[in-house]
Amino acid sequence: KGMDPVIAAPYACSGVTTYSALKKVEKDLGNPIVIFGAGGLGLMALTLLKAMGGKGAIVVDIDASKREAALKAGALAAVDGNAPDALAQLAKAAGGPILSVIDLVGNAQTTQLGFDVLSKGGSLIMVGLFGGGATWALPLIAMKALTIQGSYVGNLKETKELLELVRTKKIAPIPTTPMPFARANAALNELREGKLVGRAILTPA
Numbered sequence: 001k002g003m004d005p006v007i008a009a010p011y012a013c014s015g016v017t018t019y020s021a022l023k024k025v026e027k028d029l030g031n032p033i034v035i036f037g038a039g040g041l042g043l044m045a046l047t048l049l050k051a052m053g054g055k056g057a058i059v060v061d062i063d064a065s066k067r068e069a070a071l072k073a074g075a076l077a078a079v080d081g082n083a084p085d086a087l088a089q090l091a092k093a094a095g096g097p098i099l100s101v102i103d104l105v106g107n108a109q110t111t112q113l114g115f116d117v118l119s120k121g122g123s124l125i126m127v128g129l130f131g132g133g134a135t136w137a138l139p140l141i142a143m144k145a146l147t148i149q150g151s152y153v154g155n156l157k158e159t160k161e162l163l164e165l166v167r168t169k170k171i172a173p174i175p176t177t178p179m180p181f182a183r184a185n186a187a188l189n190e191l192r193e194g195k196l197v198g199r200a201i202l203t204p205a
Contacts, residue, residue, distance in 0.1 A: 077093035180202070
């Protein structure tokens with residue numbers, strides 16, 4: 001209510017996905033958190049984290065241009081996940097315990113680094129679906145009292161909360177390209193070819 005559906009639509013995808021993950025670690029947002037992935041989801045997470053009053057995030061990405069984008073979006077620091085001293089860089093950037101990691105990538109490398117960087121009592125929230133397997137040292141889960149939790153999109157309550165947050169905090173809208181339903185296949189082709197800016201929103205007319 002009171003919001004253009006074209007503006008609201010993307011928040012029901014990338015918006016609620018990252019909002020739901022952040023809600024799962026809401027009690028720890030007073031400390032820096034670590035976010036793996038600085039693509040669309042990662043940048044959305046940075047925006048929402050700020051709106052939720054979080055202290056900030058250290059972003060991990062192997063792409064230099066995405067790390068730069070994360071810094072411009074307000075990340076406290078950006079670390080190359082392929083760097084041999086990535087773990088040390090994360091610890092230094094945090095300047096204290098790391099209690100929350102949100103993995104928006106979800107491959108063997110990111111989950112391992114995310115697991116390793118957590119302090120005692122920390123939480124690893126798995127969002128990304130890249131694939132692969134994890135080789136965690138299982139005794140450490142108990143010894144460090146770690147929580148490993150999956151997060152897949154979100155629910156209606158979180159979507160309503162998010163849209164209210166967008167309204168009250170005046171969060172800048174995600175770039176959108178409205179297209180009629182009849183051009184759905186064209187929209188998919190433009191997405192594959194990298195021609196779309198932001199999100200394509202299919203409309204009745």
